[in-house]
Amino acid sequence: MAGKILIIEDTEDDLIIIKRYFTHAGYNDIITADTAQVGIRKAVEEKPDLVISDTLLPGSNGFEVCQQIREKYGAAPIKIIIMTGSVDAVDAVKARKAGADDYCVKTSDCASLLEAVKKIL
């Protein structure tokens, strides 16, 4: 399926699970990053069509990552989804204000995440 996806996620297990579900759903071009810094760099260098970032990242957060990517990317049409697996971290308004296209929860079956990606790509 068309579309290069960059996943920024610091929990290795989650990263593996998400990647597996997406590959299974037909998204074969997936790159990953385990810190905010690497994520932002890869977003600029590798020009993915969609960035999915976790909300809680070591030393940073998904909202900041989103803002910085938007600043560095300029007007290019990159899509960004912020996700979270923690009830305490849910904040869709903040995500939208940071420039995210959608806000999603991370579940063990990745269902809502996949749904959101299908809508965007």
Place this chain on the structure above:
Amino acid sequence: MDDKNLQDLEQKYKSIAEELEKAKEELNLQTWGLTKTNDAIKILYKELEKKNKELQKLDKLKTDFINTVSHELRTPLTTIRECISQILDGIHGSTNDAQREFLSICLGDVDRLKRMIDDLLDIAKLEAGKVKIARRQLDMAGLARGVIAAFLPKAKSMNVELREKFSAEKMMVYADKDSMIRVFTNLIGNALKFTNNGYVEISVTEMPEYIECCVADTGRGIAEDDLPKVFGKFQQFDRKEGGGEKGTGLGLSISKNIIDLHHGKIWVESKLHEGARFIFTLPKYTEDQILKEHVAEALQEAVKQNTPLTILVFADINSVAKDLERLVRQNLRHADVIFKNTHTMLAVLPGMGREDAREGAEKILAGMDMSKGISYGMVSFPEDGNTAELLYAKITQRPSASHV
């Protein structure tokens, strides 16, 4: 109206319209965000519930496994042990020295396997919170003396002196007897294992707020790097050859779990080649606190089992306290007897209703020669309340019903 005014008005209108537009956008954003947030939280809660159910299932599986293992492993082991013993004892014909030597080795290792299974099951139960400790008032000095006496032959054979140092003849603690014996046995056994010569000193000291127990040895000590690992599971450090039974590496972990259950502390002070001191403390309880704990424990059980609970309060029992205690234990099964002070005794009767308890009390007092002057009262669940505080408050009131 001139043109300027008209322009101003138009400007004003425009800015108001812009502001309205902005406000509308913000409102849309907030609506979108709140819907999203709401959905997200709903999904996450469902996810949590699912995980919770899975964990409960796993927990049950673990408990079932522990129970099965405990039964299935012990049964054949007992059979093996009995068979080897019989052959060793010559019941099935004579054996030569070599055969007996090998059979003895088998027996030793069967016993070790049994200890390991027992320890493993204990630690599994302790960690699962499935162990119930029956705390009572007990004399820690006396208890320590008993354990020391059991170790004397072994210490003598190893040429290690066993010393004792108690700050008072008797020191009462509120603890589970078997658990305390176990902790002392573990600590003294360990100390002996690691001590070649010198002594092992067991001390019990009364402090203002707690009782401190210490097992100190002049053995090989523990390296600094190993100190944090001492209370971990399956930790065994270099030990000298031959010193009796091999351990399971679980003793200290079990001891720590036991002391934790008693709200105490346990720690080790040691340096390599300079001996080790294992110290644990148990908090002191006042008589009132003990009474409250008893009532709370009994009530918790009654609520859980959905059974009644009655507490008989006998007052003015002074001279016949011992007789009364004996009669209560004889006549009221499962009675938990506690002395509040020298003239008040409580009998906690789990599962017993008010009427049965009254009947029991009357029967006991009627059968006593010196029952005159003794009065008794009853506090029961659910009649008198459903919290430990309510029941306890009733207990401290003077008994109203008197035996005449």
